[in-house]
Amino acid sequence: xxxxxxxxxxxxxxxxxxxxxxxxxxxxxxxxxxxxxxxxxxxxxxxxxxxxxxxxxxxxxxxxxxxxx
Numbered sequence: 001x002x003x004x005x006x007x008x009x010x011x012x013x014x015x016x017x018x019x020x021x022x023x024x025x026x027x028x029x030x031x032x033x034x035x036x037x038x039x040x041x042x043x044x045x046x047x048x049x050x051x052x053x054x055x056x057x058x059x060x061x062x063x064x065x066x067x068x069x
Contacts, residue, residue: 009067013060021055028052 018025031045 010064013063014056017056017059020059024052024055
Protein backbone atom coordinates (compact mmCIF):
# COMPACT_ATOMS: atom_id res chain seq x y z
CA UNK A 1 0.00 0.00 0.00
CA UNK A 2 2.88 2.38 0.71
CA UNK A 3 4.24 1.85 -2.82
CA UNK A 4 1.03 2.92 -4.55
CA UNK A 5 1.18 6.01 -6.70
CA UNK A 6 -1.21 8.66 -5.45
CA UNK A 7 -3.13 10.31 -8.27
CA UNK A 8 -4.66 13.74 -8.25
CA UNK A 9 -8.35 13.46 -9.19
CA UNK A 10 -8.53 17.20 -9.89
CA UNK A 11 -6.01 17.00 -12.76
CA UNK A 12 -7.92 14.12 -14.34
CA UNK A 13 -11.23 15.96 -14.03
CA UNK A 14 -9.70 19.11 -15.52
CA UNK A 15 -8.57 17.18 -18.59
CA UNK A 16 -12.04 15.71 -19.03
CA UNK A 17 -13.71 19.10 -18.57
CA UNK A 18 -11.65 21.15 -21.03
CA UNK A 19 -13.87 20.24 -24.03
CA UNK A 20 -16.85 21.82 -22.23
CA UNK A 21 -14.99 25.14 -22.11
CA UNK A 22 -13.48 25.08 -25.60
CA UNK A 23 -15.34 28.23 -26.65
CA UNK A 24 -13.62 30.24 -23.93
CA UNK A 25 -10.25 28.75 -24.92
CA UNK A 26 -10.81 29.96 -28.50
CA UNK A 27 -11.71 33.41 -27.19
CA UNK A 28 -8.42 33.49 -25.28
CA UNK A 29 -6.49 32.36 -28.37
CA UNK A 30 -8.16 35.08 -30.47
CA UNK A 31 -7.09 37.67 -27.92
CA UNK A 32 -3.51 36.38 -27.96
CA UNK A 33 -3.44 36.67 -31.77
CA UNK A 34 -4.93 40.16 -31.60
CA UNK A 35 -2.24 41.52 -29.26
CA UNK A 36 0.76 39.70 -30.76
CA UNK A 37 2.30 42.89 -32.13
CA UNK A 38 1.91 44.96 -28.95
CA UNK A 39 5.30 46.47 -28.20
CA UNK A 40 4.12 48.50 -25.20
CA UNK A 41 3.12 45.59 -23.00
CA UNK A 42 -0.10 47.38 -22.07
CA UNK A 43 -2.45 44.88 -23.71
CA UNK A 44 -3.15 41.51 -22.13
CA UNK A 45 -5.57 38.59 -22.20
CA UNK A 46 -5.77 37.92 -18.49
CA UNK A 47 -9.55 38.27 -18.41
CA UNK A 48 -10.10 35.69 -21.12
CA UNK A 49 -7.60 33.32 -19.49
CA UNK A 50 -9.33 33.53 -16.12
CA UNK A 51 -12.76 33.10 -17.76
CA UNK A 52 -11.50 29.84 -19.29
CA UNK A 53 -10.20 28.50 -15.97
CA UNK A 54 -13.33 29.65 -14.13
CA UNK A 55 -15.39 27.51 -16.50
CA UNK A 56 -13.14 24.50 -15.87
CA UNK A 57 -13.16 25.02 -12.10
CA UNK A 58 -16.96 25.29 -12.09
CA UNK A 59 -17.38 21.96 -13.87
CA UNK A 60 -14.64 20.22 -11.86
CA UNK A 61 -16.05 21.34 -8.52
CA UNK A 62 -19.35 19.61 -9.27
CA UNK A 63 -17.61 16.22 -9.39
CA UNK A 64 -14.45 16.66 -7.35
CA UNK A 65 -16.00 16.85 -3.91
CA UNK A 66 -18.04 13.72 -4.56
CA UNK A 67 -14.82 11.75 -5.09
CA UNK A 68 -13.07 13.16 -1.99
CA UNK A 69 -14.52 11.18 0.86
